[in-house]
Amino acid sequence: MKNVPASNPAHDPAKGQTAKLSVYVSSSPHVHTPEDVPWIMRQVVYALIPGALVGVYFFGIPAIKVIAVAVASCVAMEALWQKLTGSPLTINDGSAALTGLLLAMNLPSGAPWWLVVIGSFVAIIIAKQIFGGIGNNPFNPALVGRVFLLISFPVAMTTWPEPRSFFTQAADATTGATPLGALKTAIFEHGTIGAAPEMNLMDPFLGNVGGSLGEISALALLLGGVYLIARKIITWHIPVTYVGTVVVITGIFWLINPDGYANPVFHLVAGGLMLGAFFMATDMVTSPITNTGKIIFAVGCGVITVVIRLWGGYPEGVSFAILIMNAFVPLINSATKPAKFGAVR
Amino acid sequence: MKTFKGGVHPPEEKKLVKDNPIVSFPLSSRYYVLVQQHLGAPAKPIVSAGDEVRKGQVLSEPLGFVSVPVHAPTSGKVKEIGRMVHPVTGLLAPCIVIDADGKDEWADGLPLERDPFSMSREELLNAIKSAGIVGMGGATFPTHVKLSPPKDKPIDTFIVNGAECEPYLSSDHRLMLEQPERILKGTRVAMRILGLDRATVAVEANKPDAIRLLREKAPADIQIEALKVKYPQGAEKQLINALTKREVPSGGLPMDVGAVVQNAGTCAAVWDACAHGIPLIERITSVTGRGVVQPKNIRVRVGTLVGEVIEFCGGLNEAAKIIFGGPMMGIAQFTQEIPIMKGTSGVLVLREEDTNITLYSACISCGRCVEACPMGLIPSVLSKLGEKGMWEKAVENDLLDCVECGSCTYVCPANRPIVHFVKHLKALSRAASAKSKGA
Numbered sequence: 001m002k003n004v005p006a007s008n009p010a011h012d013p014a015k016g017q018t019a020k021l022s023v024y025v026s027s028s029p030h031v032h033t034p035e036d037v038p039w040i041m042r043q044v045v046y047a048l049i050p051g052a053l054v055g056v057y058f059f060g061i062p063a064i065k066v067i068a069v070a071v072a073s074c075v076a077m078e079a080l081w082q083k084l085t086g087s088p089l090t091i092n093d094g095s096a097a098l099t100g101l102l103l104a105m106n107l108p109s110g111a112p113w114w115l116v117v118i119g120s121f122v123a124i125i126i127a128k129q130i131f132g133g134i135g136n137n138p139f140n141p142a143l144v145g146r147v148f149l150l151i152s153f154p155v156a157m158t159t160w161p162e163p164r165s166f167f168t169q170a171a172d173a174t175t176g177a178t179p180l181g182a183l184k185t186a187i188f189e190h191g192t193i194g195a196a197p198e199m200n201l202m203d204p205f206l207g208n209v210g211g212s213l214g215e216i217s218a219l220a221l222l223l224g225g226v227y228l229i230a231r232k233i234i235t236w237h238i239p240v241t242y243v244g245t246v247v248v249i250t251g252i253f254w255l256i257n258p259d260g261y262a263n264p265v266f267h268l269v270a271g272g273l274m275l276g277a278f279f280m281a282t283d284m285v286t287s288p289i290t291n292t293g294k295i296i297f298a299v300g301c302g303v304i305t306v307v308i309r310l311w312g313g314y315p316e317g318v319s320f321a322i323l324i325m326n327a328f329v330p331l332i333n334s335a336t337k338p339a340k341f342g343a344v345r
Numbered sequence: 346m347k348t349f350k351g352g353v354h355p356p357e358e359k360k361l362v363k364d365n366p367i368v369s370f371p372l373s374s375r376y377y378v379l380v381q382q383h384l385g386a387p388a389k390p391i392v393s394a395g396d397e398v399r400k401g402q403v404l405s406e407p408l409g410f411v412s413v414p415v416h417a418p419t420s421g422k423v424k425e426i427g428r429m430v431h432p433v434t435g436l437l438a439p440c441i442v443i444d445a446d447g448k449d450e451w452a453d454g455l456p457l458e459r460d461p462f463s464m465s466r467e468e469l470l471n472a473i474k475s476a477g478i479v480g481m482g483g484a485t486f487p488t489h490v491k492l493s494p495p496k497d498k499p500i501d502t503f504i505v506n507g508a509e510c511e512p513y514l515s516s517d518h519r520l521m522l523e524q525p526e527r528i529l530k531g532t533r534v535a536m537r538i539l540g541l542d543r544a545t546v547a548v549e550a551n552k553p554d555a556i557r558l559l560r561e562k563a564p565a566d567i568q569i570e571a572l573k574v575k576y577p578q579g580a581e582k583q584l585i586n587a588l589t590k591r592e593v594p595s596g597g598l599p600m601d602v603g604a605v606v607q608n609a610g611t612c613a614a615v616w617d618a619c620a621h622g623i624p625l626i627e628r629i630t631s632v633t634g635r636g637v638v639q640p641k642n643i644r645v646r647v648g649t650l651v652g653e654v655i656e657f658c659g660g661l662n663e664a665a666k667i668i669f670g671g672p673m674m675g676i677a678q679f680t681q682e683i684p685i686m687k688g689t690s691g692v693l694v695l696r697e698e699d700t701n702i703t704l705y706s707a708c709i710s711c712g713r714c715v716e717a718c719p720m721g722l723i724p725s726v727l728s729k730l731g732e733k734g735m736w737e738k739a740v741e742n743d744l745l746d747c748v749e750c751g752s753c754t755y756v757c758p759a760n761r762p763i764v765h766f767v768k769h770l771k772a773l774s775r776a777a778s779a780k781s782k783g784a
Contacts, residue, residue, distance in 0.1 A: 004377065004427035004440055024666050024702050025679045027765035029751030030693075031355055031512065031672040032701035037709060037758045093706065135707030135759070289712040289723065340721040340743055341350075341582065342595040 041094030047224035055213035058163035059109035074100030105214020160210035225278030245302025276318035348573035376648030385411035476618030482608035508579030511671025531612030636694030652681035714753035724753035731766020
């Protein structure tokens with residue numbers, strides 16, 4: 001059987017565009033959502049802006065410096081690594097810049113530039129690129145960077161400048177404690193929570209407290225978190241379950257012994273819970289795929305956070321809790337497969 | 346409103362062509378009738394070069410039950426029987442070339458007049474098979490096979506699929522608006538064959554005019570159901586699930602849950618075959634997309650070259666992709682020198698900015714594909730296995746349940762070609778099982 005030249009006497013291909021037709025051929029589908037990886041990363045950055053602005057307002061120019069150094073060094077580290085290893089450049093996907101911003105949000109505003117650069121190195125090179133780059137890292141890169149610094153440079157990482165209005169910043173800023181730090185000290189020294197939680201809860205809600213530059217305002221972080229949920233970047237499952245678990249467990253202990261344990265609202269607004277629950281634990285790469293998996297993951301994060309806060313050596317446990325639960329993600333994923341359509345039950 | 350779990354909402358893009366009434370594509374001078382236009386056993390040409398044929402004359406003989414013949418789209422002479430590119434498989438396939446004589450004369454006795462409601466079930470099935478009718482939504486499974494389920498599979502539900510959930514396409518929509526009687530009468534014939542006293546015509550809610558008209562025209566035993574607008578609402582298993590809550594079991598067929606689904610256009614063709622003996626030689630096709638100058642809904646003979654059809658619609662305009670079918674499941678073509686087939690519901694021409702040709706990157710485990718998958722699978726895992734060709738592991742991860750609807754790939758922010766990987770893995774799995782059977 002010979003091949004038929006598909007042509008028609010009445011239809012001259014040379015006259016039409018047929019002769020010079022050059023088209024793409026690929027598998028279906030042929031249309032695609034505009035919501036790509038850089039778009040997602042941009043949305044998260046937008047959502048972090050209120051929290052970052054509150055940090056800049058209360059900590060001034062040093063906070064801007066930390067953010068700038070972190071973002072620039074993370075992007076530079078990634079570019080340098082990819083240049084050295086000859087792998088494709090991925091800094092345009094926005095993930096390195098986002099890691100830099102998240103790292104900065106998790107650092108004290110007084111962190112010296114070299115500390116920030118070391119944190120960026122650990123986050124981008126050790127936690128991300130060594131594992132194969134975006135999508136392949138088991139642990140949240142920004143948190144790995146932060147925890148590395150916390151363990152290696154405990155003094156620099158727990159020197160908290162006092163919050164002041166941006167317009168009254170002094171050159172020799174005084175330092176103080178974070179609300180959770182004050183709580184831990186009180187329990188350590190007096191065996192009771194003392195005066196720490198009696199502070200005006202509006203201060204940590206709005207951000208007028210000591211802490212990492214991006215964690216101080218529960219309100220600003222909540223705004224960003226609601227934006228992420230509204231934009232369908234994240235679902236409610238991780239933040240609501242995480243925060244809920246912390247509130248429920250700390251609430252139980254507070255009801256049993258209000259002198260020995262701070263109230264759950266204090267635990268909600270103080271420390272890094274809001275930043276962790278909305279922005280760190282929800283990192284797509286290092287959290288479970290299904291909604292059931294996300295709930296299990298978030299309950300784990302909440303329990304570990306409370307255990308560290310109430311009985312651990314560190315005043316704050318959000319970073320450790322998320323990193324520990326990151327390790328369980330593959331296990332959670334394989335245990336929470338979605339219900340297959342038409343599965344023989 | 347009724348629907349299924351999962352799915353996506355790609356832009357509908359139907360306004361390009363949905364209000365354009367069906368126009369008849371003029372008679373062409375040469376037709377290319379592919380012998381295999383159905384899913385199933387092959388058929389064998391029974392004409393030779395030089396033979397005179399007339400419109401509606403049988404050109405091939407089906408080899409087996411799951412097979413149908415093709416027919417001459419017009420009167421003329423068989424120029425040759427050769428091979429040409431098959432738009433679905435991409436392989437060279439047998440093709441009967443017919444030079445039209447311009448008279449467009451029907452074969453003897455066609456079209457005829459008879460009352461399908463006085464015919465027996467066997468007579469009706471025979472009429473449908475010999476008219477070469479296949480599923481016209483694109484799957485092209487022989488209709489007479491679908492309408493003859495085995496005795497141990499009792500059928501209680503007959504659904505006419507007018508969902509047309511693929512973006513851009515409006516051929517079923519136009520048919521429902523312009524010829525609702527043909528669809529409804531064909532539905533009655535199918536009900537008679539299946540021994541049912543009711544049927545449901547399912548239409549996505551974005552076609553309110555069609556829903557209104559069908560409700561006006563439909564007899565009491567045919568119910569018109571509006572469905573939520575969501576892709577892939579018209580996929581057989583999802584459609585059955587939306588209307589009956591039943592799930593076609595994994596690896597099973599609709600008849601396993603007592604259901605039969607036929608496309609609206611197929612029902613119209615069933616009527617023509619049973620009442621008039623007219624074989625499937627023409628169909629309604631949407632020629633659309635911004636890559637074609639004047640999008641049109643055309644009534645076109647099977648075997649017409651796509652190049653001619655596109656020229657009829659004003660020619661190409663910055664065309665980057667030519668697709669048989671819709672943008673979600675259609676097949677990209679590399680040439681215009683291929684014929685319209687029985688299953689060609691649309692010819693879609695996309696410009697570069699309407700389609701997606703960027704490179705893909707690593708999976709970021711966002712879970713959007715899992716949310717979108719109407720089959721409850723984890724497409725991200727299949728795509729990662731696809732990159733490595735690990736088909737055995739993929740089969741363990743429900744590879745064979747994938748219906749390739751494209752929802753996962755549409756939403757993937759890393760732009761991963763998940764459907765492509767699935768097709769590749771399925772091919773590897775098929776090749777391996779063929780090899781083990783041969784050994």
